[in-house]
Amino acid sequence: EAGVTQFPSHSVIEKGQTVTLRCDPISGHDNLYWYRRVMGKEIKFLLHFVKESKQDESGMPNNRFLAERTGGTYSTLKVQPAELEDSGVYFCASSAFGQSYEQYFGPGTRLTVT
Amino acid sequence: KQEVTQIPAALSVPEGENLVLNCSFTDSAIYNLQWFRQDPGKGLTSLLLIQSSQREQTSGRLNASLDKSSGRSTLYIAASQPGDSATYLCAVRPNFGNEKLTFGTGTRLTIIP
Numbered sequence: 001e002a003g004v005t006q007f008p009s010h011s012v013i014e015k016g017q018t019v020t021l022r023c024d025p026i027s028g029h030d031n032l033y034w035y036r037r038v039m040g041k042e043i044k045f046l047l048h049f050v051k052e053s054k055q056d057e058s059g060m061p062n063n064r065f066l067a068e069r070t071g072g073t074y075s076t077l078k079v080q081p082a083e084l085e086d087s088g089v090y091f092c093a094s095s096a097f098g099q100s101y102e103q104y105f106g107p108g109t110r111l112t113v114t
Numbered sequence: 115k116q117e118v119t120q121i122p123a124a125l126s127v128p129e130g131e132n133l134v135l136n137c138s139f140t141d142s143a144i145y146n147l148q149w150f151r152q153d154p155g156k157g158l159t160s161l162l163l164i165q166s167s168q169r170e171q172t173s174g175r176l177n178a179s180l181d182k183s184s185g186r187s188t189l190y191i192a193a194s195q196p197g198d199s200a201t202y203l204c205a206v207r208p209n210f211g212n213e214k215l216t217f218g219t220g221t222r223l224t225i226i227p
Binding site: 004006031033035041042043044045048055056058059091093095101102103104105106107108 | 118145146148150156157158159160163203205207212213214215216217218219220
């Protein structure tokens with residue numbers, strides 16, 4: 001069974017540009033989460049999808065971040081326009097209903113804004 | 115607001131030793147606790163998940179315990195190997211209805227051959 005995949009693995013953009021990160025969850029997982037880790041800090045929650053609906057977006061830092069999950073499969077996280085403080089590693093995770101709600105993480109996308 | 119602390123931030127031990135990593139959390143109203151491993155430049159690998167009603171979980175040389183009332187969990191690694199070198203993270207999930215994990219900053223473990 002394929003795990004959570006993320007694309008790209010690395011992205012380097014200039015301040016003011018737009019970047020879109022993609023996450024493909026484990027097949028059949030209705031729950032999808034985005035987290036990020038900025039330099040020297042702990043991993044922090046951004047938002048949670050249940051299928052295509054946003055269940056909790058309390059961790060989204062501001063309106064420059066837009067997450068979508070059309071069709072309830074893969075998800076995208078767009079940052080527009082990017083700022084220096086957006087640099088970090090963005091992780092995606094997924095989980096299935098009805099079990100332990102164990103979250104399985106992808107390898108992350110390292111975003112560098114210069 | 116839940117806060118998760120992992121001490122020490124870094125630990126080096128000789129190969130073959132048993133070791134304990136610590137995780138503490140401020141709010142005992144948790145649904146479960148997960149221990150993860152992160153290798154440099156890689157994603158998070160889930161090691162063990164303990165439900166709030168459980169006291170411990172074991173997988174191979176790993177044993178995780180949970181004392182919810184005191185807000186503590188430990189990860190015990192037996193007979194450490196160089197391949198165990200990684201950053202170990204714990205994360206707690208609050209009670210049912212809120213699924214976001216709160217992470218500690220991790221313990222960077224180095225096993226010296």
